[in-house]
Amino acid sequence: MDLRSREGDGLTLPSSPDRSMGKPREGLRSHTALRGIAAMTVLLGHLPITGLFPRSSTTFYLCQFFSWNVEAVFLFFILSGFILNFVYGGAPIRWRAFFVARFARVYPVYILTLLLALGNIFLSAAIREVPLPVSAGQVLANVLMTQSWPLVYQDSINIPGWSLSVEAFLYLLVFPGLILLRRRHTGLIALLTVPCAAVALWLQHDNGPLLDRLPGAYILEGCSGFLIGFALCQCVPNGVRSRFVDVASMLAVAAAILAFFDVLPKMALALILPSIVAFTIDQGTFLSQALSGRWLVFLGEISYSVYIWHWPIVLGLTHVWGVRSLGASELDPAASLTSKVGYLASSVLLSLVVGALSYFFFEIPVRKRIRTAFQAW
DSSP: OOGGGBOOOSSSOOOOOOGGGSSOOBOOHHHHHHHHHHHHHHHHHTSOGGGGSOTTSHHHHHGGGGOOHHHHHHHHHHHHHHHHHHHHTTSOOOHHHHHHHHHHHHHHHHHHHHHHHHHHHHHHHHHHTOOOSSOHHHHHHHHTTOTTSTTTOOOOSSTTHHHHHHHHHIIIIIHHHHHHHHHHOHHHHHHHHHHHHHHHHHHHGGGOTHHHHSTTHHHHHHHHHHHHHHHHHHHOTTOOOOTTHHHHHHHHHHHHHHHHTTSSOGGGHHHHHHHHHHHTSSTTSHHHHHHTOHHHHHHHHTHHHHHHHHHHHHHHHHHHHTOOOOBTTBOOTTSOHHHHHHHHHHHHHHHHHHHHHHIIIIIHHHHHHHHHHHHHO
């Protein structure tokens, strides 16, 4: 069976391609689940969970499992490259329909959460009677989703927005170029995965410190992951066919877990994660079946909302619980343990609830209205 009868997306959630392009397609359930796991990892990685435990404790060490949030976004890019080629690479593309579908899928929730994040900034500045910490240029770049682009580089106001800016770059410039290249130089795309993997390894070294210091590094990370995913679809569109695939996939998962706990360098995830994506293309493998559980797939379906909503929620709850974060893994030492636990638990729960509500009552209706309006136009 040709798996091109199915559909999904990388950072954003599965959605059917324009009906004028043919029968709507269903996403790969295993890849949907991978998105959900990645989104939850980003959420938990942004919470100072380790701040609850002494650094010498076993629990502190176990919490390091959630420290691969940077690499989780790299997984989003790999999935995005794979699925866009998977869905749109097999037939002529109506580019107007493609861009409308991408806009309707990504932008409405993005701009809503950006406005809420801006409101939080304005309110905090007014309460403290301090100047606004954002510039007009930064706001404009965030509204246009160009904040991570070369020559524009600005901080994201809603932190997860940096990766959406990279996705916009990939949709507008990289994917069309790869489609043209794919028609003429299939082998070259596969060859390009080697230097792309090397770039990804470099960017992911020591949990990606260069991403915070090197303008344009976000785009390089996104392009490398996207191209790896695109080439995976090109080379193994129906999955890895081998009687040893289940053993290989389990070894890849084991290697990933070792990397999460720093037994292997995290930079190894730049090669391990593409392997896991390849091993879960065929929905009949053991790993694909394990990832196809109802709740994991549901988590994947709401993953975009959870991902983009979690940062405003996490920031807002620091004020509600009075546990203002002092750093990436620290909470206010003066806050009570009850407040800290309440803050962490409510951040996870509210992110999931708001993500689900946003998906069903905002994303889907708004997406349909936009696409219907553009079809009529």
